[in-house]
Amino acid sequence: DARVTQTPRHKVTEMGQEVTMRCQPILGHNTVFWYRQTMMQGLELLAYFRNRAPLDDSGMPKDRFSAEMPDATLATLKIQPSEPRDSAVYFCASGWGSGANVLTFGAGSRLTVL
Amino acid sequence: SQQGEEDPQALSIQEGENATMNCSYKTSINNLQWYRQNSGRGLVHLILIRSNEREKHSGRLRVTLDTSKKSSSLLITASRAADTASYFCATDGDTNAGKSTFGDGTTLTVKP
Numbered sequence: 001d002a003r004v005t006q007t008p009r010h011k012v013t014e015m016g017q018e019v020t021m022r023c024q025p026i027l028g029h030n031t032v033f034w035y036r037q038t039m040m041q042g043l044e045l046l047a048y049f050r051n052r053a054p055l056d057d058s059g060m061p062k063d064r065f066s067a068e069m070p071d072a073t074l075a076t077l078k079i080q081p082s083e084p085r086d087s088a089v090y091f092c093a094s095g096w097g098s099g100a101n102v103l104t105f106g107a108g109s110r111l112t113v114l
Numbered sequence: 115s116q117q118g119e120e121d122p123q124a125l126s127i128q129e130g131e132n133a134t135m136n137c138s139y140k141t142s143i144n145n146l147q148w149y150r151q152n153s154g155r156g157l158v159h160l161i162l163i164r165s166n167e168r169e170k171h172s173g174r175l176r177v178t179l180d181t182s183k184k185s186s187s188l189l190i191t192a193s194r195a196a197d198t199a200s201y202f203c204a205t206d207g208d209t210n211a212g213k214s215t216f217g218d219g220t221t222l223t224v225k226p
Contacts, residue, residue, distance in 0.1 A: 043216040056213060091156055101206060101214055102147065105156030
């Protein structure tokens with residue numbers, strides 16, 4: 001089965017450290033989403049790419065977060081510097097098309113910032 | 115704020131019973147989707163209903179959409195313990211096609 005691969009699955013780091021999360025979307029999918037999930041906020045959309053171009057990153061704290069797609073097989077989400085409030089599960093999802101966008105989610109990266 | 119809001123937040127039923135979850139949204143949509151999330155896992159797509167459809171079935175799932183009320187419901191018939199999960203609706207607003215915004219989810223517990 002085709003799947004979205006996220007690394008790392010778990011990350012524990014100290015406040016102030018840089019964190020990079022990676023996502024390999026499903027081959028052929030042209031949309032990539034980054035979501036953050038916490039108990040308090042639920043699923044928040046952080047960034048959204050179509051054909052590798054960023055379309056919407058309004059949900060992302062710009063001062064410390066950045067999202068890129070260096071190529072069609074890799075999406076990255078970087079936090080620098082990390083803070084305890086960034087602790088969450090970060091999901092990458094990919095899909096096809098600009099209309100009905102059925103998403104396939106990765107297993108998530110669980111980040112703990114001490 | 116989230117586009118979709120699920121109701122109830124939590125639902126507990128016995129195996130064999132039906133489970134109904136509701137989703138309300140705020141703005142016009144192109145389509146609405148339902149996803150399931152098992153504990154510690156990513157979300158899995160269940161079913162998509164387009165704005166011009168009123169009802170859709172997939173196995174034991176039945177989804178309805180009422181665009182005049184801006185609401186949708188997910189019915190799971192003859193529930194099983196394996197249906198225990200969180201269920202989310204996601205809307206794809208017609209002003210930003212392709213951008214899926216999720217609600218807070220309904221946590222369903224099916225007791226054996």
